[in-house]
Amino acid sequence: SDSYSLLILPGDGIGPEVMAEVRKIIDWFQSNRGMRFDVSEDLVGGAAYDVHGKPITDETMAKAQSVDAVLLGAVGGPAYDNLDFSVKPERALLRLRKEMDLFANLRPAQCFDALADFSSLKREVVSGLDILIVRELTSGVYFGEPRGIHSDGNNPENEGGRVGINTQRYTSGEIRRVARAAFELARKRKNRLCSMEKANVMESGVLWREEVQWVHDNEYPEVELTHMYADNGAMQLVRRPSQFDVIVTDNLFGDILSDAAAMLTGSLGMLPSASLGVPAANGRPKAMYEPVHGSAPDIAGQGKANPIACILSFAMALRYSYNEGAAADELEAAVERVLAQGARTADLMGPEGGTPIGTAEMGDRIVAAL
Amino acid sequence: SDSYSLLILPGDGIGPEVMAEVRKIIDWFQSNRGMRFDVSEDLVGGAAYDVHGKPITDETMAKAQSVDAVLLGAVGGPAYDNLDFSVKPERALLRLRKEMDLFANLRPAQCFDALADFSSLKREVVSGLDILIVRELTSGVYFGEPRGIHSDGNNPENEGGRVGINTQRYTSGEIRRVARAAFELARKRKNRLCSMEKANVMESGVLWREEVQWVHDNEYPEVELTHMYADNGAMQLVRRPSQFDVIVTDNLFGDILSDAAAMLTGSLGMLPSASLGVPAANGRPKAMYEPVHGSAPDIAGQGKANPIACILSFAMALRYSYNEGAAADELEAAVERVLAQGARTADLMGPEGGTPIGTAEMGDRIVAAL
Ligand SMILES: CC(C)[C@H](C(=O)O)[C@@H](O)C(=O)O
Ligand SMILES: CC(C)[C@H](C(=O)O)[C@@H](O)C(=O)O
Numbered sequence: 252s253d254s255y256s257l258l259i260l261p262g263d264g265i266g267p268e269v270m271a272e273v274r275k276i277i278d279w280f281q282s283n284r285g286m287r288f289d290v291s292e293d294l295v296g297g298a299a300y301d302v303h304g305k306p307i308t309d310e311t312m313a314k315a316q317s318v319d320a321v322l323l324g325a326v327g328g329p330a331y332d333n334l335d336f337s338v339k340p341e342r343a344l345l346r347l348r349k350e351m352d353l354f355a356n357l358r359p360a361q362c363f364d365a366l367a368d369f370s371s372l373k374r375e376v377v378s379g380l381d382i383l384i385v386r387e388l389t390s391g392v393y394f395g396e397p398r399g400i401h402s403d404g405n406n407p408e409n410e411g412g413r414v415g416i417n418t419q420r421y422t423s424g425e426i427r428r429v430a431r432a433a434f435e436l437a438r439k440r441k442n443r444l445c446s447m448e449k450a451n452v453m454e455s456g457v458l459w460r461e462e463v464q465w466v467h468d469n470e471y472p473e474v475e476l477t478h479m480y481a482d483n484g485a486m487q488l489v490r491r492p493s494q495f496d497v498i499v500t501d502n503l504f505g506d507i508l509s510d511a512a513a514m515l516t517g518s519l520g521m522l523p524s525a526s527l528g529v530p531a532a533n534g535r536p537k538a539m540y541e542p543v544h545g546s547a548p549d550i551a552g553q554g555k556a557n558p559i560a561c562i563l564s565f566a567m568a569l570r571y572s573y574n575e576g577a578a579a580d581e582l583e584a585a586v587e588r589v590l591a592q593g594a595r596t597a598d599l600m601g602p603e604g605g606t607p608i609g610t611a612e613m614g615d616r617i618v619a620a621l
Numbered sequence: 622s623d624s625y626s627l628l629i630l631p632g633d634g635i636g637p638e639v640m641a642e643v644r645k646i647i648d649w650f651q652s653n654r655g656m657r658f659d660v661s662e663d664l665v666g667g668a669a670y671d672v673h674g675k676p677i678t679d680e681t682m683a684k685a686q687s688v689d690a691v692l693l694g695a696v697g698g699p700a701y702d703n704l705d706f707s708v709k710p711e712r713a714l715l716r717l718r719k720e721m722d723l724f725a726n727l728r729p730a731q732c733f734d735a736l737a738d739f740s741s742l743k744r745e746v747v748s749g750l751d752i753l754i755v756r757e758l759t760s761g762v763y764f765g766e767p768r769g770i771h772s773d774g775n776n777p778e779n780e781g782g783r784v785g786i787n788t789q790r791y792t793s794g795e796i797r798r799v800a801r802a803a804f805e806l807a808r809k810r811k812n813r814l815c816s817m818e819k820a821n822v823m824e825s826g827v828l829w830r831e832e833v834q835w836v837h838d839n840e841y842p843e844v845e846l847t848h849m850y851a852d853n854g855a856m857q858l859v860r861r862p863s864q865f866d867v868i869v870t871d872n873l874f875g876d877i878l879s880d881a882a883a884m885l886t887g888s889l890g891m892l893p894s895a896s897l898g899v900p901a902a903n904g905r906p907k908a909m910y911e912p913v914h915g916s917a918p919d920i921a922g923q924g925k926a927n928p929i930a931c932i933l934s935f936a937m938a939l940r941y942s943y944n945e946g947a948a949a950d951e952l953e954a955a956v957e958r959v960l961a962q963g964a965r966t967a968d969l970m971g972p973e974g975g976t977p978i979g980t981a982e983m984g985d986r987i988v989a990a991l
Contacts, residue, residue: 336824339821341821371742392822392823398824400824408794410794413832415792417824417825423781451709452711454770455787458783458784459785462783465781489741489742490884503873506852
């Protein structure tokens with residue numbers, strides 16, 4: 252078989268530590284499953300800023316564009332908090348998403364049974380929870396023009412004299428393509444899709460609702476589609492999250508709702524994500540994978556971060572970029588087995604205590620369970 | 622003393638039923654506390670649309686502008702779901718907010734101990750919870766121009782050929798005034814304010830953060846101010862809501878975060894809100910009060926709705942519009958007493974069962990407890 256290209260961007264904070272464990276997993280699949288990976292690595296975020304004065308270079312961007320998949324650790328940290336908007340570590344993420352046209356961000360919110368008690372929600376509310384949020388990732392208010400802060404002249408009504416503007420802009424085509432991605436995923440799951448917007452207040456939300464409905468009626472009539480206002484969506488996620496299967500929503504609502512959903516599960520340190528674009532000539536979509544958690548500067552460099560979210564992100568890469576669904580299942584099962592055996596990094600220790608294992612040992616145990 | 626003017630807008634669904642109970646409370650305060658209320662009543666929402674073809678008339682608007690306080694029940698219902706955007710019941714709310722310039726929406730998220738088990742969150746996470754969200758209500762993406770849906774010409778890249786646009790726009794002056802309202806409230810509470818935006822992605826969020834900080838540094842240096850990205854805010858509200866005292870945020874984030882916060886408490890049917898504007902010549906701010914819950918069409922007309930959220934909204938009117946803080950305390954204490962005695966409307970019945978009381982009886986009990 253030809254080789255699978257992968258660009259690793261460890262980034263900041265705990266990024267490099269958790270990525271080292273993914274390397275072990277890659278080695279295992281190379282040795283034991285006859286896969287060949289062509290792995291390269293580069294700087295991103297604050298780590299890139301420190302060397303190049305910008306959070307991602309054109310060379311790294313070109314590399315990201317040319318590989319089958321990018322795996323990113325995390326970006327940001329207190330050292331970079333006061334940087335200018337245009338060179339903040341986060342800009343690297345936004346540039347990767349936009350230039351690679353990664354329009355469909357898949358955010359599974361899954362409750363691992365061994366961790367259900369970590370949720371602030373009652374066990375019976377979150378146990379078995381398995382939602383997939385599909386967030387539009389390349390448009391909306393994140394990228395719309397005009398944008399910026401400007402002077403309001405001498406407007407006497409405006410104390411402070413400034414105006415800040417962003418534009419929420421969606422085309423029907425942008426909505427349809429992410430809706431299709433969500434319908435396809437729903438079809439492979441429980442066949443239910445809930446679309447969220449604020450069509451009662453925003454015209455861009457009216458367009459969103461109409462276009463999602465159009466895709467349903469014309470292409471996926473057999474998938475059960477519902478619409479919900481995003482504020483009610485936030486309420487319902489808290490009240491009874493198990494009512495949802497797949498949720499599709501825009502960039503900004505998706506940012507907030509998927510973070511809330513991730514926290515509901517109690518499994519934040521465990522959750523992966525995939526950002527997918529248009530399939531290339533070889534049939535593989537442009538793709539970037541990253542853990543939902545951040546760079547966790549408070550524990551960086553101590554060898555105690557949980558590598559599971561990053562490892563499960565690699566499992567998503569196996570599934571969506573390399574078409575190795577069986578290998579992805581195998582890796583996910585190994586993670587569940589290790590958890591069931593009681594292996595816990597420090598973030599997974601309950602009040603009953605116990606002895607946590609470190610980042611490297613968790614990686615080793617997962618390899619051993621494969 | 623001169624009389625207190627009040628415009629009652631019962632609206633749709635359970636609105637008229639819960640409002641009838643507020644009338645009893647008003648009567649009690651007139652008979653027993655020497656207050657004089659000048660009460661008028663009018664149609665709003667679907668009820669106004671049915672009669673006038675629009676969700677609020679100019680006459681009702683003029684009346685709302687002239688009174689000390691407006692008390693609104695709820696608007697909307699399935700009969701109006703397919704109305705055009707411009708005449709939907711919700712437009713009445715938006716028009717009242719905008720034309721009365723009600724820029725500060727106060728949304729207490731409080732957990733009533735008797736109801737803590739209704740929360741999907743663990744009792745220990747929500748018990749005693751008492752947050753106040755201050756949401757900007759007259760600007761941002763709700764009102765920014767340009768807005769609308771238009772044709773994208775024959776752009777071959779845009780399947781469907783349409784574009785939907787909304788504009789998030791904030792002036793420094795708009796941010797400062799709602800920040801001041803929030804700092805004032807924080808000062809009367811635990812002296813802590815958390816401001817939420819997406820300054821890592823949106824320039825309007827950068828302006829928000831800078832202006833809130835400016836008001837802090839120049840006018841309220843003694844209040845503890847923190848800033849949080851709104852997605853992290855959503856996470857933290859789920860994880861450990863008790864970390865917050867007062868939260869200030871923009872119109873759209875406030876819509877979503879305050880609904881999530883309300884649901885956390887388990888007390889949704891109990892939560893009031895106040896929307897305050899600029900003080901008039903008599904020192905009283907323009908003001909509208911409404912329960913957080915909606916029109917609940919499924920139980921409308923059955924006499925079983927919970928009137929407490931609307932009664933507590935009237936308590937907020939006593940406090941903020943009529944400067945009758947002691948009376949507000951008295952009314953709130955009566956509600957707590959009735960709950961402690963075990964009185965429950967149907968929405969407050971736990972799995973252990975019991976016999977629910979109706980809307981009217983709950984109103985009577987609260988009057989009796991005064
Ligand atoms: C870091 C930030 C720019 C980013 C976003 O807002 O999209 C993050 O919150 C995310 O969800 O990936
Ligand atoms: C009904 C709707 C227009 C309104 C809003 O979005 O502001 C509601 O959700 C609210 O929070 O009062």
